[in-house]
Amino acid sequence: MMSRPQSYIEGETDSWHAKSSTGSKVKAERVALLVLCLLLTAAVLIIYRLTFENTKTRESLKKLEELRMKSQNVLTDGSFCKCEEGWEKHGGKCYYFSISKSSWEQSIVDCRAKGGDLVKIDSREEQAFLERRVRQLMKEGEDKFWIGLTDSAVEGRWLWVDGSLLDESLKFWAGKEPNNVTEGDPDGENCVRMGEEFENKDLKCWFDQSCSKPQRSICEKAGVTAT
Incomplete structure (x- = not known):
């Protein structure tokens, strides 16, 4: 029986190793592709779940806001x-x-x-509501709103339009206000307007201003009750 030449055996061995190497490489690529597919599937599922939960959260917040607004409009x-x-x-x-x-x-x-009067602010909660709405309605820094507060009768003695004295615990002056600047009006600044372009956590957005300056305004009246 004739033995195979050494060179033939070595060639056959090299061919087997090459095939084995190629097969292992293909197998590794398939495994890597499978892992990648699994990762992509997991990522899609996570994104879908987060989107779904985010949508549910927004809907829940909207419902809570509607309930809050509804509760605020229920009288005693x-x-x-x-x-x-x-x-x-x-x-x-x-x-x-x-x-x-x-x-x-x-x-x-x-x-x-219109059946109302310039607004009188009776609570911090009311100030918070007005501050938020005014900020939403403002188009520029000087686009402020008159409220029903003045010291026209006696300088420094601030009265609401109904004649009541300003509650010291409910003052929301911005910065160094009131400053009663007389530039432009020798009578000074005896009326109050409100409004800030950016949110102020302390709600301090009152400014004294010349009563003759044209401004937007906030009117207020009692709501009509219905059972």
Whole structure:
């Protein structure tokens, strides 16, 4: 029996090793591809789940906000507050945010013609609501709103339009306000406007201003009750 030449055996061995190496490489590539597919599938599932949960969270927050707004408009006797078209309801009251600008005195006339008056702020919660809404409505830094507060009668003695004295615990002056600047008006700044472009956690956005300066305004009146 003739033995195979050494060179033939070595060639056959090399061929076997080459095939084995190629097979191992293909197998490794398939495993890597499978792992990649699994990772991509897992990533898609995670993204889908996060998107789904985020959507549910937004829907839950929307429902909570609706319930909060609804609860704020339920009066103590269980009835609901309703407002005329163009007025916004909050806490049993209705608010009108004017588009046109006028002096402080003319703003009072306009509000009373609508059955209300320039707003009187009775609580921190009311100030928070107004601060947020005004910030949303402002188009520029000087686009502020008159409120019903003045010291026209006696300098430094701040009174609301109903004649009540400003509560010391409910003052929301911005920075070094009130400063009663007389530049532009020798009578000084005797009326109050509110508004800041950026959120202020302390809600301090009141500024004294010349009463004759045209500004937007906030009217307020009691809501109509309905069971």
